[in-house]
Amino acid sequence: MKEIGEYFKDKLEGLESQPADLLWDKVRKDPAMRRFNRIQRFKRWSLYVGVPAVVVLVTAITWYYRSSDPVDQIPVTEKQETHQVLISEPLNSDLTESVVPISSAISQSQEQPAVQKTEPQISSQTVKTPHNQEVVYSEVDKKRGEITNEKSDILPLPHNYKSQKEKREKQQNIEPQKEIAQPQSTLVTHPTSDPEVTFVEDATSLAHTDPEVEDELKIFIPRGFTPNYDGENDFFRVYSEQEIPHFELYIYDRSGSLIYSSKEWSEGWDGTCQGREMPMGVYVYYLKYNTLQGDPKVKKGTFNLIR
Amino acid sequence: MTEEEIVKGCQAGKERCQKMLYDRFSSLVMGISMRYAKNRDDAQDIFQDVFVRVFVSIKHFKFLGSFEGWVRKIAVNSAVSWYRQEVKEKTVDIDMEADIPDVMVDEELPFTEGDLLGLIQELPSGYRMVFNLFAIEGYKHEEIAEMLGCSVGTSRSQYFKAKKSLKKRIVEKYKQVEI
Incomplete structure (x- = not known):
C-alpha cells in the first residue's frame, strides 16, 4: 500500500506528452515572441554593424585630426610672405644640389634673371653697412621701384653642410650672397654672430621703413643640420639674438607625424625620436611665436637632416 | 549543440535555437500542462504560454541550477496563472488546520x-x-x-x-x- 499522493507522484512526475505539431507555429507567431526576437535581432545586428561603424568613425576622426595638423592649416597669405633666410655661403656643388627640392630648383631657374639683375646692388649695400640699418632700408626703398613685384615662393637654398674649414676656403674665393639672394629680400648681416649666418627681413616690412620695424625679431632658421655630435649644427633650432616670446616649435617627418615639439626657444631637436635616430631626409618645421609687438606669427618650412 | 549553446542562442533570439529548445522540452512541458488542465485544449493553451514565457524570459536565465528545473518552474507558474485567470469557480471550503490524514492505495494497481x-x-x-x-x-x-x-x-x-x-x-x- 502507498500514500495516494506519492503513488501519483511516482507515476506522473516524469509524464511526457507529445504536443500537436501546430503548437510550434502558434508559439513562434505569438506577438510577445515576435517582439522579443525582433529586439534581439536588432541588438545583434547593431552589434555587427555598430562595431565596424565605430571603428570606421574613429579612423575617420583620427585621419581628420591628422590631416588638420597645423602644418597643413597655415593660411595661404602667410605662405606667401617671403621670410626667407639666407646663408651667406655660396651654393655648394653636388651635396647641395642633391638636397634642393625639385620645386625650388625649377622656380629658381625661372627667376634667376631677376635675381641677377637686382641682387648685386643690394647685397653690396648691405654688406658695406652692416650696422646701419637705416641706410640699408633707404637703399632698399630706392631700389624698390626697380625691383619686380613678383612674390617669390622660392624655398631658401639649402645650407652648406661642409665643414667650417671648407666654408672659409670658399668664402675667400666666392662673393657671398650672389647666387641666392631673392628679389624682394634685403640682406642684413648680423654684426656679432657667426659670419655664415645672415638674417633677412621681409621685403614688405622693410618697405615701410618705420621705426617699429627695428623692433622686429630677427630669427634664423637653418636649412639643415648634422646631428653627428661634432659640436657643430648638432641640433635643429631657431637662432635669435634675443628671447623669442611665445615660442612653439613643431617638427614633423615627411609622413606628417609629429616627432618633436618645444616651447623653449633656445632648445633644439637632436635628430632623434623616442631614442631612435631619425633617418636622413627632409623634415618639416612649424614655428609659432609672437613678434615684439605681440602679434602672433607663424613660419613653416622644410629642412634637411644630414648624417 | 549543447544545452548551454542552445540557451545562449535563444537568449540572442535565434529562431533555430528556439526550435531546438522547443523540440527538447515540448513533451515535458506538454506533460505538465496536461496535469494542470481539464483537457487537451486547455493544456495547449498552457503549453503555448509556457513556451512564450520561456523564450521571452530566457535572457534572465543565469545558468545557475538546471535549465529543466527552470522550465518546470515556468510551466507551473503558467498553469497557476492560467488557473487564476480562467477558472473563476470559487470553492468555499472549511479551513483544515489539523494534519491531513494519509489515504492509501495499492501501488500494484494496474493503472497506466x-x-x-x-x-x-x-x-x-x-x-x-x-x-x-x-x-x-x-x-x-x-x-x-x-x-x-x-x-x-x-x-x-x-x-x-x-x-x-x-x-x-x-x-x-x-x-x-x-x-
Whole structure:
C-alpha cells in the first residue's frame, strides 16, 4: 500500500506528452515572441554593424585630426610672405644640389634673371653697412621701384653642410650672397654672430621703413643640420639674438607625424625620436611665436637632416 | 549543440535555437500542462504560454541550477496563472488546520499513466491545482496558498478532498477492472 499522493507522484512526475505539431507555429507567431526576437535581432545586428561603424568613425576622426595638423592649416597669405633666410655661403656643388627640392630648383631657374639683375646692388649695400640699418632700408626703398613685384615662393637654398674649414676656403674665393639672394629680400648681416649666418627681413616690412620695424625679431632658421655630435649644427633650432616670446616649435617627418615639439626657444631637436635616430631626409618645421609687438606669427618650412 | 549553446542562442533570439529548445522540452512541458488542465485544449493553451514565457524570459536565465528545473518552474507558474485567470469557480471550503490524514492505495494497481492523468483531469480545478502542486511538484501548503490566492487551510482541505476523491475513483475503476 502507498500514500495516494506519492503513488501519483511516482507515476506522473516524469509524464511526457507529445504536443500537436501546430503548437510550434502558434508559439513562434505569438506577438510577445515576435517582439522579443525582433529586439534581439536588432541588438545583434547593431552589434555587427555598430562595431565596424565605430571603428570606421574613429579612423575617420583620427585621419581628420591628422590631416588638420597645423602644418597643413597655415593660411595661404602667410605662405606667401617671403621670410626667407639666407646663408651667406655660396651654393655648394653636388651635396647641395642633391638636397634642393625639385620645386625650388625649377622656380629658381625661372627667376634667376631677376635675381641677377637686382641682387648685386643690394647685397653690396648691405654688406658695406652692416650696422646701419637705416641706410640699408633707404637703399632698399630706392631700389624698390626697380625691383619686380613678383612674390617669390622660392624655398631658401639649402645650407652648406661642409665643414667650417671648407666654408672659409670658399668664402675667400666666392662673393657671398650672389647666387641666392631673392628679389624682394634685403640682406642684413648680423654684426656679432657667426659670419655664415645672415638674417633677412621681409621685403614688405622693410618697405615701410618705420621705426617699429627695428623692433622686429630677427630669427634664423637653418636649412639643415648634422646631428653627428661634432659640436657643430648638432641640433635643429631657431637662432635669435634675443628671447623669442611665445615660442612653439613643431617638427614633423615627411609622413606628417609629429616627432618633436618645444616651447623653449633656445632648445633644439637632436635628430632623434623616442631614442631612435631619425633617418636622413627632409623634415618639416612649424614655428609659432609672437613678434615684439605681440602679434602672433607663424613660419613653416622644410629642412634637411644630414648624417 | 549543447544545452548551454542552445540557451545562449535563444537568449540572442535565434529562431533555430528556439526550435531546438522547443523540440527538447515540448513533451515535458506538454506533460505538465496536461496535469494542470481539464483537457487537451486547455493544456495547449498552457503549453503555448509556457513556451512564450520561456523564450521571452530566457535572457534572465543565469545558468545557475538546471535549465529543466527552470522550465518546470515556468510551466507551473503558467498553469497557476492560467488557473487564476480562467477558472473563476470559487470553492468555499472549511479551513483544515489539523494534519491531513494519509489515504492509501495499492501501488500494484494496474493503472497506466494515462489512466491516472485522466483521474486528475476529472478533479475539480481547485483540487487538481492543489494536488498537483503539493503531491507532484512538492510545494508546501503555505506556498500553494500564496500562489493560488487562498488560505493555507483551504489548500490543506482541498488537498485532502482531492485525495479522497481520487481514492474513490481508483476504487471504482479498480472494481471495473476486476470485473
